[in-house]
Amino acid sequence: MYNKVFISYAKEDYETAKKIYDFLLGRDYDVWLDKEKLLPGQDWNTEIMQNLKKSDFVILLLSNISVAKRGYVQREFKLALDYCEEKLDTDIYVIPCKIDNCEVPEKLCKYQWAELKDKNSFDLISNSLNIQRQKYEQIIRTKTIKKIDLEFDSEEKYSVSIDNNLPVEIISDPNKINVSIVNPAPIVILFGTQCSGKTMAIIRLTRYLEMNGYTVEPDRVFRSSHDKYYETVCDRFDEEVDSDKAAVAGGNFDFMLLHVYDEVGRMICQILDAPGGHYFDGKKNATFPSYINEIIYTENQKIWIFLVELNWGDMQTRLAYTKRIVKLRRVISPKDRIILMCNKVDIHYQFFNSGIPDVKSFCENIKNQYYHIFGNFKNRNSTTKLFSPYRFDFIVFSAGLFNKCTDNSLEYYCQSHDRYPATLWKAILKAIK
Numbered sequence: 001m002y003n004k005v006f007i008s009y010a011k012e013d014y015e016t017a018k019k020i021y022d023f024l025l026g027r028d029y030d031v032w033l034d035k036e037k038l039l040p041g042q043d044w045n046t047e048i049m050q051n052l053k054k055s056d057f058v059i060l061l062l063s064n065i066s067v068a069k070r071g072y073v074q075r076e077f078k079l080a081l082d083y084c085e086e087k088l089d090t091d092i093y094v095i096p097c098k099i100d101n102c103e104v105p106e107k108l109c110k111y112q113w114a115e116l117k118d119k120n121s122f123d124l125i126s127n128s129l130n131i132q133r134q135k136y137e138q139i140i141r142t143k144t145i146k147k148i149d150l151e152f153d154s155e156e157k158y159s160v161s162i163d164n165n166l167p168v169e170i171i172s173d174p175n176k177i178n179v180s181i182v183n184p185a186p187i188v189i190l191f192g193t194q195c196s197g198k199t200m201a202i203i204r205l206t207r208y209l210e211m212n213g214y215t216v217e218p219d220r221v222f223r224s225s226h227d228k229y230y231e232t233v234c235d236r237f238d239e240e241v242d243s244d245k246a247a248v249a250g251g252n253f254d255f256m257l258l259h260v261y262d263e264v265g266r267m268i269c270q271i272l273d274a275p276g277g278h279y280f281d282g283k284k285n286a287t288f289p290s291y292i293n294e295i296i297y298t299e300n301q302k303i304w305i306f307l308v309e310l311n312w313g314d315m316q317t318r319l320a321y322t323k324r325i326v327k328l329r330r331v332i333s334p335k336d337r338i339i340l341m342c343n344k345v346d347i348h349y350q351f352f353n354s355g356i357p358d359v360k361s362f363c364e365n366i367k368n369q370y371y372h373i374f375g376n377f378k379n380r381n382s383t384t385k386l387f388s389p390y391r392f393d394f395i396v397f398s399a400g401l402f403n404k405c406t407d408n409s410l411e412y413y414c415q416s417h418d419r420y421p422a423t424l425w426k427a428i429l430k431a432i433k
Contacts, residue, residue: 002136005031005129006055008076010066016099016116017061023122028350029129052079056136057092057129060108063099081107092132095125134368177291178224181270183259186432187300188271191328192307193280193321197343200399200413201307201424202258202273206241208421215261216241219270222257230256244412269303269432280324296328302336303431304328306392307343308370310362315369322372329376337431338392340373341424342366346398346416356419357396366394393427396420 005024009017014035021033032051038044052058058080066073080094087093096104096113104113114121181187190198206216218234233256258271278289288296296302306325312318332338342362345351351361367374377392379385400416 002056002133003029004055005029005057006052007033007059009061010069010073012065013061013063013099026350027126058094060096061099062096062102064102067102067105092128095128175290179291180221181298184300185267186269188269188303188428190305191279196307199273203241204399204415205421205424213263216258219257219259280321296331303428305339305341307341308366309344310348310365318369322370326372326376339427340392340394342396345396359396362396363394395423395427397424
């Protein structure tokens with residue numbers, strides 16, 4: 001949405017236009033460049049005019065050739081300026097870009113131009129586009145919020161389900177579940193929706209920890225001794241974590257408590273994985289199951305890891321999920337800590353630089369989509385807010401890739417780079433300390 005960019009240029013400047021085209025394509029923009037988009041048999045004049053009119057942004061490439069050249073390029077420049085009259089004075093729509101030392105036409109002088117000879121010129125163009133996109137999206141959000149009851153008083157349901165691999169009693173009535181927390185070690189709670197990737201995050205973290213001298217094992221007394229399903233899951237935990245079919249196996253232990261020990265056997269923390277449907281079951285005003293409330297009110301320090309995903313669901317569903325997180329403010333103790341984890345980042349390659357995720361870009365986009373979390377978890381401390389504006393640490397994460405067999409019967413798991421579990425573990429240790 002609001003990502004359509006039209007590039008106007010003289011044919012002699014095509015090489016520069018193509019570089020900008022490729023750059024913006026890699027940042028999730030829908031870019032229109034005549035030589036890349038026009039197809040044989042199309043009316044080129046009609047196509048150019050239609051795409052210029054429906055574009056959200058117009059990049060005008062200025063050079064000694066284009067500013068002095070009569071003909072079609074001048075027509076595009078003038079049309080872009082005409083469409084600009086329909087925008088607000090504070091909107092960014094026309095972006096002049098100087099290729100050489102040409103003189104900027106008088107009608108374009110009021111717009112700040114980019115000097116393409118500067119090394120950071122492409123990044124500056126991208127920043128301008130992102131700023132205006134956020135303004136447009138803020139307008140849409142405001143209109144949407146007016147239509148949505150932010151107090152979530154009704155029982156309207158969203159498309160959220162609970163994993164059918166779980167025993168029927170866990171699905172049918174989670175309030176009948178009995179759990180026991182006997183160790184005082186901090187509890188890491190991964191809070192996310194169904195299919196948010198909680199279990200795979202734990203699998204990836206477990207592999208990383210065990211490769212670095214830690215021991216991760218299930219708490220066998222977490223659930224009732226009569227729970228044969230849980231007993232079986234505990235017995236098979238190591239086997240399934242190490243399996244190349246972990247993506248499938250992980251669904252079998254979607255509800256357990258793990259203990260993490262260091263090399264000398266000292267317990268560092270406990271990690272809870274519960275079904276996503278128990279955190280967010282699709283009801284606007286639903287309460288948490290009793291066992292979750294029991295865990296929330298234990299004396300243990302809690303490290304809350306709220307999982308979010310870029311472009312997950314629609315705006316209304318994200319608002320409902322965000323509201324569930326915001327409601328937890330009243331039960332989060334001062335000694336508790338919060339980590340906001342953007343999961344599944346590997347599918348958003350446009351926010352990577354040289355194979356490394358751009359954390360700042362991910363944070364800005366998540367803030368744009370889950371703005372209530374940022375607004376409600378602002379750091380109000382006049383001193384510490386200078387260093388940490390929010391009451392959480394923001395990290396990015398990916399568990400890895402999942403490849404289906406040719407018959408679609410199984411998904412093989414290829415784990416992610418160690419940087420992801422290393423960052424997650426570092427954030428957890430920081431929260432505990």
